[in-house]
Amino acid sequence: MKDKLSTAKHLITSQQHSNKLKPFKVIALSVAMACAVSACQKKPEPEVEQTQAATAEVGLNATVKDVPIQLPECEGEVCPEITIQHLSSNYPKLDQAVDLYVLNYVKNLVRGFDMTTVSNQQRQDEKSDGQNPVADAKAENAQEQDSTKSIEEINTQKAQSKEQAENQPDQLQPFVDQFLLLAQEVKQLGSSAKLSLFLKPQVLNPEGPIVTVVVNAENYVGGAHGSAAQQYFNFELESETLLSLDEILVKGQRAKFNDLAHQAFEQWIMATQPDMDVDEYQELWKFTSTDNFYLSPTDLILQYGEYEIGPYAVGLPRLVIPYKYLQGVIKDQYLPVQAKAELEKADAQKTEAQKANSANSDAEKSASK
Known part of the structure; x- marks a missing residue:
């Protein structure tokens, strides 16, 4: 019983130290920013993009469906809440990329919890999962591109995507079971905490030529607060390719882009921390680059996770770079139509x-x- 109590206490607190959190750095920040930024204050809600309706004639035809996972019967206010959704579209590669991210997110969430259902092989697999969702998806779908696919090849690809979607519940279920075991441990301690897990894809600009899917993720596994994330997938319809940040930049322009991103970071500091000196903030939270981006109609958005460039209280930071500064930096074909017209x-x-x-x-x- 003593070991069980110790394990459960570890589970309740472990989430507070996830998402690239550095304990000593956060302690220093708490002292230096006690009045300016409190890690205990309510953080901003993640920004949710406006969804546009997909059309049947052109672009991405997609629906978002709940993944049919198995949950035990439960009564009471502390029953865990779990909603995991799947993207089903006319572009199997995009569906597979989103599915892979969802799977890795759940695996990483329960990683480190000493549950009996976690095998040694699973622990080994999880060490490299989810570090770069776009790169992971590219590796998963690595194959020679062919713009002249036969109908047979297209149908085969769709059949494979359908099979993967059908198998997704089986892939997710073991890790959902681990999450439920965690909920039982918390409940047996007499805690009134309700553990929750939500993963919901959202389709943006489905008409193309670049469509975007953002996966909004939230979880609470005990402790002082929950956690959230937003991951963007930018997909070129014509080539059926997931785009990385380097692929949309003009060759030799990454250094200039990083300079623009750093300027946006300093502007973000001034906007969100008006009572704090920019240089002082950067001594505590260094600027880092990210490949998690979104080509909005008016700006390029760099999306960060919790604790990447700021404390928990700032939520999910996003840096905004207007397209007028990106002429000659982003390849012209990747500028949104509206942005091109404005420029x-x-x-x-x-x-x-x-x-x-x-x-x-x-x-x-x-x-x-």
């Missing part, structure tokens, strides 16, 4: 203004003669 309009206005200034200058010279 062309701005260029036209600039040209007209230069012509007007030149005409006025010529008129003034003629008048002075």
Whole structure:
């Protein structure tokens, strides 16, 4: 019983130290930012993008469905809440990437919990899971690209995607069972905490040419607070390719992009921590790059996780870089249509203004003669 109590206490507190948290760094931050930023205050809610309706004629046709996992009968207010959803679309590679992220998220959530259902092989597999969702998905789907696929090949790919979707509950169930074991441990301690797990894909700009799916994730496994994450998948319809950040940048422009991202980081500090010096903040929380990005209609957004560039209280930070600063940095074909139109309009206005200034200058010279 003593060992069981010790294990359960560890489970309740372990979540507070996840998501790349460095304990000594957080202690230092708590002292230095006791008034400016409290790790105990309620953090901002994750920003949720506006979903656009998919059309049947063109682009991504997708539905989001609950994964049919098995849950035991439970009564009372402390019963765990679990909702895991699956993306089903006309692009199997995208579905598979989202499924892989969902699976790795649940595996990593219960990793380290000394439950009897965790095998040694599972622990070994989890060591490398989920570090780079896009790279993981690319490796999973690695095969030669062919723009002239036969109908037979397309149907085979769809059949494989359907089979994977059907197998997803079986893949997830062992890790969901571990989560439920954790809930039982917490309940037996007399805790009133309700453990929860939510994974919900959301489709953005389905008409393409670049469609985006964001997976919104939340969990609570005891302790002072829960945890959240947002992972973006940017998918090029024509090539059926998941895009990494380096793939959308002009060759040789990564250094300039990083400079722009760092400037956006400093602007974010000034906006969210107005009472704190920018340099002082960066001594506590260094700028780091991320490949988790979203090409919104007006800006490129860099999405960070908890504790990556700030304390828990700031939530899920996102850095915003307007496209007007990214001309010549992002490949032209990856700029959203709306952004291209705005940039062309701005260029036209600039040209007209230069012509007007030149005409006025010529008129003034003629008048002075």
